[in-house]
Amino acid sequence: xxxxxxxxxxxxxxxxxxxxxxxxxxxxxxxxxxxxxxxxxxxxxxxxxxxxxxxxxxxxxxxxxxxxxxxxxxxxxxxxxxxxxxxxxxxxxxxxxxxxxxxxxxxxxxxxxxxxxxxxxxxxxxxxxxxxxxxxxxxxxxxxxxxxxxxxxxxxxxxxxxxxxxxxxxxxxxxxxxxxxxxxxxxxxxxxxxxxxxxxxxxxxxxxxxxxxxxxxxxxxxxxxxxxxxxxxxxxxxxxxxxx
Amino acid sequence: xxxxxxxxxxxxxxxxxxxxxxxxxxxxxxxxxxxxxxxxxxxxxxxxxxxxxxxxxxxxxxxxxxxxxxxxxxxxxxxxxxxxxxxxxxxxxxxxxxxxxxxxxxxxxxxxxxxxxxxxxxxxxxxxxxxxxxxxxxxxxxxxxxxxxxxxxxxxxxxxxxxxxxxxxxxxxxxxxxxxxxxxxxxxxxxxxxxxxxxxxxxxxxxxxxxxxxxxxxxxxxxxxxxxxxxxxxxxxxxxxxxxxxxxxxxxxxxxxxxxxxxxxxxxxxxxxxxxxxxxxxxxxxxxxxxxxxxxxxxxxxxxxxxxxxxxxxxxxxxxxxxxxxxxxxxxxxxxxxxxxxxxxxxxxxxxxxxxxxxxxxxxxxxxxxxxxxxxxxxxxxxxxxxxxxxxxxxxxxxxxxxxxxxxxxxxxxxxxxxxxxxxxxxxxxxxxxxxxxxxxxxxxxxxxxxxxxxxxxxxxxxxxxxxxxxxxxxxxxxxxxxxxxxxxxxxxxxxxxxxxxxxxxxxxxxxxxxxxxxxxxxxxxxxxxxxxxxxxxxxxxxxxxxxxxxxxxxxxxxxxxxx
Numbered sequence: 001x002x003x004x005x006x007x008x009x010x011x012x013x014x015x016x017x018x019x020x021x022x023x024x025x026x027x028x029x030x031x032x033x034x035x036x037x038x039x040x041x042x043x044x045x046x047x048x049x050x051x052x053x054x055x056x057x058x059x060x061x062x063x064x065x066x067x068x069x070x071x072x073x074x075x076x077x078x079x080x081x082x083x084x085x086x087x088x089x090x091x092x093x094x095x096x097x098x099x100x101x102x103x104x105x106x107x108x109x110x111x112x113x114x115x116x117x118x119x120x121x122x123x124x125x126x127x128x129x130x131x132x133x134x135x136x137x138x139x140x141x142x143x144x145x146x147x148x149x150x151x152x153x154x155x156x157x158x159x160x161x162x163x164x165x166x167x168x169x170x171x172x173x174x175x176x177x178x179x180x181x182x183x184x185x186x187x188x189x190x191x192x193x194x195x196x197x198x199x200x201x202x203x204x205x206x207x208x209x210x211x212x213x214x215x216x217x218x219x220x221x222x223x224x225x226x227x228x229x230x231x232x233x234x235x236x237x238x239x240x241x242x243x244x
Numbered sequence: 245x246x247x248x249x250x251x252x253x254x255x256x257x258x259x260x261x262x263x264x265x266x267x268x269x270x271x272x273x274x275x276x277x278x279x280x281x282x283x284x285x286x287x288x289x290x291x292x293x294x295x296x297x298x299x300x301x302x303x304x305x306x307x308x309x310x311x312x313x314x315x316x317x318x319x320x321x322x323x324x325x326x327x328x329x330x331x332x333x334x335x336x337x338x339x340x341x342x343x344x345x346x347x348x349x350x351x352x353x354x355x356x357x358x359x360x361x362x363x364x365x366x367x368x369x370x371x372x373x374x375x376x377x378x379x380x381x382x383x384x385x386x387x388x389x390x391x392x393x394x395x396x397x398x399x400x401x402x403x404x405x406x407x408x409x410x411x412x413x414x415x416x417x418x419x420x421x422x423x424x425x426x427x428x429x430x431x432x433x434x435x436x437x438x439x440x441x442x443x444x445x446x447x448x449x450x451x452x453x454x455x456x457x458x459x460x461x462x463x464x465x466x467x468x469x470x471x472x473x474x475x476x477x478x479x480x481x482x483x484x485x486x487x488x489x490x491x492x493x494x495x496x497x498x499x500x501x502x503x504x505x506x507x508x509x510x511x512x513x514x515x516x517x518x519x520x521x522x523x524x525x526x527x528x529x530x531x532x533x534x535x536x537x538x539x540x541x542x543x544x545x546x547x548x549x550x551x552x553x554x555x556x557x558x559x560x561x562x563x564x565x566x567x568x569x570x571x572x573x574x575x576x577x578x579x580x581x582x583x584x585x586x587x588x589x590x591x592x593x594x595x596x597x598x599x600x601x602x603x604x605x606x607x608x609x610x611x612x613x614x615x616x617x618x619x620x621x622x623x624x625x626x627x628x629x630x631x632x633x634x635x636x637x638x639x640x641x642x643x644x645x646x647x648x649x650x651x652x653x654x655x656x657x658x659x660x661x662x663x664x665x666x667x668x669x670x671x672x673x674x675x676x677x678x679x680x681x682x683x684x685x686x687x688x689x690x691x692x693x694x695x696x697x698x699x700x701x702x703x704x705x706x707x708x709x710x711x712x713x714x715x716x717x718x719x720x721x722x723x724x725x726x727x728x729x730x731x732x733x734x735x736x737x738x739x740x741x742x743x744x745x746x747x748x749x750x751x752x753x754x755x756x757x758x759x760x761x762x763x764x765x766x767x768x769x770x771x772x773x774x775x776x777x778x779x780x781x782x783x784x785x786x787x788x789x790x791x792x793x794x795x796x797x798x799x800x801x802x803x804x805x806x807x808x
Contacts, residue, residue, distance in 0.1 A: 002698065019458065042582040047786055048648075048651070048652045049651060050651040050652055052806060054568060069656070070654045070655065070656055072652070072654075073652060073653060073654040076652070078648075080648050080652075082645070083646065084644065084645035084646045085646050085649070086568060086646050086649070087571055087573040087646075088571060088575040088576055089568065089571060089572065093567075093568075096564075097564050097567070097568050098649075098653075100560050100561060100563065100564030101561055101564055101653040101655060102653070102654060103560065105656075129575070243546040
């Protein structure tokens with residue numbers, strides 16, 4: 001469902017992503033981990049069509065994002081790391097705006113929106129302006145809006161930042177359920193325990209280059225560690241700069 | 245003192261870093277353009293005041309009184325401007341800036357944070373007044389042939405005036421923020437300020453100053469001049485500042501120093517009081533400003549009426565953007581005063597045409613009416629440019645940090661820009677046509693001029709809106725704390741200059757053919773072949789220019805947003 005081929009983003013002064021290639025299958029949860037400034041957010045933004053790559057290609061659901069960006073984006077639910085929204089709209093108005101752009105059926109919109117707002121504990125706030133929401137509430141609203149059009153691919157940058165433990169638990173359950181229903185999920189995170197709990201495969205990026213990828217066991221093997229937590233694997237690979 | 249300097253350092257370093265050569269906003273073209281505009285304004289102010297004062301000198305008896313009265317009026321105006329701008333700046337710097345939570349988490353007293361912020365606010369509010377009041381007083385100095393002491397006294401007096409207004413504003417804001425959250429005070433103040441300005445403009449316009457040239461009104465002018473000699477209240481700092489400058493102008497050093505001393509002690513006493521007030525009240529007000537914002541007016545809902553259905557003729561994605569744009573625009577209280585100002589601008593514009601003394605003019609009325617009508621096209625287009633600069637140019641930047649939503653949505657950048665274009669084009673074309681047609685009706689122009697004005701404006705509106713959207717996208721600033729201010733940036737300036745050039749070109753291109761047609765109609769003559777060819781080429785070239793101004797900037801804007 002997601003194919004990145006020699007993806008490169010050069011900002012002029014830094015190469016944020018350097019010839020990155022990877023594949024994510026349908027129904028798979030792929031965790032993308034790496035230290036600060038490794039190129040995780042840039043990769044996510046390139047995949048979401050927010051940034052244009054310097055070179056390389058992004059294939060989403062068989063569509064080249066450079067050639068058919070609009071059709072590609074229709075398949076994606078995108079959740080950025082920082083919840084910037086239209087502060088002067090209410091939560092429900094924002095969901096309607098999203099539904100109109102992603103062409104959600106009008107007759108099912110209201111029911112769907114109310115269910116999502118209920119699920120994310122925002123129903124009582126549906127008619128309040130977003131400027132009055134807390135950081136966590138905005139994050140929950142963004143995730144709800146990303147799920148509104150039943151995306152085939154979910155791209156999430158730091159999904160749990162700002163969420164309370166109950167919301168973290170709920171989001172994890174939702175993501176697992178979506179994967180069971182064949183939604184492809186690409187998550188970038190710093191929280192290694194989340195990657196460990198949720199992801200079928202994990203990719204480790206450092207200085208724009210993919211150092212290693214595979215299941216947790218495969219990563220342990222690469223790091224030449226026996227029984228170890230992802231944290232130890234992460235630190236070992238980063239320290240030794242072990243390539244795949 | 246060291247703490248205050250440390251708190252000021254980020255601002256100073258940011259200013260220095262913005263001058264670095266690797267800063268992409270720091271190109272030579274940009275610096276050159278800002279310098280040229282600044283110098284032109286500066287020289288313009290100097291020339292106007294020099295000529296006015298030179299004229300005053302030639303008027304016996306009254307000339308000196310008028311020149312002195314002008315000083316007190318200027319000081320009063322500067323002081324009012326400083327007071328208002330300081331209050332708005334103090335509110336932003338003391339309570340609403342994004343870095344304040346960080347500053348308050350640092351181990352420094354709230355009094356020190358207040359003082360460092362107050363210094364920044366004073367500088368931001370005052371530098372322009374100091375810079376642009378200098379040519380005014382330079383012209384006084386040259387006309388009255390003063391020595392260097394006059395300029396020193398003027399500079400000290402103006403700086404002390406800035407300190408007084410800033411300290412006063414600080415005290416007012418500190419006390420106000422205890423009662424109401426700072427964000428609310430700013431909204432209310434801006435609305436009240438604009439209403440006050442509107443009343444002043446309307447009042448001044450409605451007293452019809454042009455009637456002063458009427459000999460019948462001379463009696464009232466004499467009465468007015470007599471009232472001018474009434475002294476101002478000796479308790480006001482503006483009186484001391486005015487008296488100090490007047491004394492320096494007339495070489496009365498003792499009186500001058502006395503008034504400067506009065507002003508200086510007042511300024512330092514107010515700074516002292518503001519610091520004591522800050523110690524007691526600043527943190528309380530800051531804490532209040534951190535509360536959840538509430539709507540200024542509760543929403544009114546009518547069950548049977550849904551305005552969104554009026555937009556059903558649009559495609560679904562266009563309607564979504566239109567509804568979002570309209571809602572965010574009208575819910576943003578910072579936009580309301582601008583709307584009032586725009587309404588006043590239009591009302592005064594039309595009123596001016598209704599009171600033109602066409603019948604009393606020595607020039608034949610028919611020439612005058614049609615000349616005014618032709619110039620009216622340019623004037624209406626300039627008004628339109630001003631409105632577009634304020635509302636349309638920042639439209640892309642207004643998406644702010646939420647622009648990722650548009651980028652991630654299945655909408656092409658091109659469509660996004662064209663939706664924005666039509667959202668602003670429709671209301672503006674209606675507004676511009678109403679403006680031109682009503683003013684032409686007031687001028688009682690010929691059907692030809694009426695048609696020409698309506699068609700030209702119909703072509704100019706999309707050109708101006710296209711340039712505003714396109715250049716607004718090229719020079720978009722999604723990180724600004726106040727996106728409406730992007731119009732004061734390099735891109736905004738470039739937009740204004742290009743619009744003025746376009747309007748001037750269109751007027752020049754149309755002037756020749758319009759003259760031929762007008763004269764031919766008036767004298768019943770036929771056109772020569774050369775005149776016909778020239779007219780056709782002129783109109784085609786005008787149309788081409790307008791089309792180019794619509795499509796090319798939007799293409800550039802799309803390209804710029806796509807390669808971010």
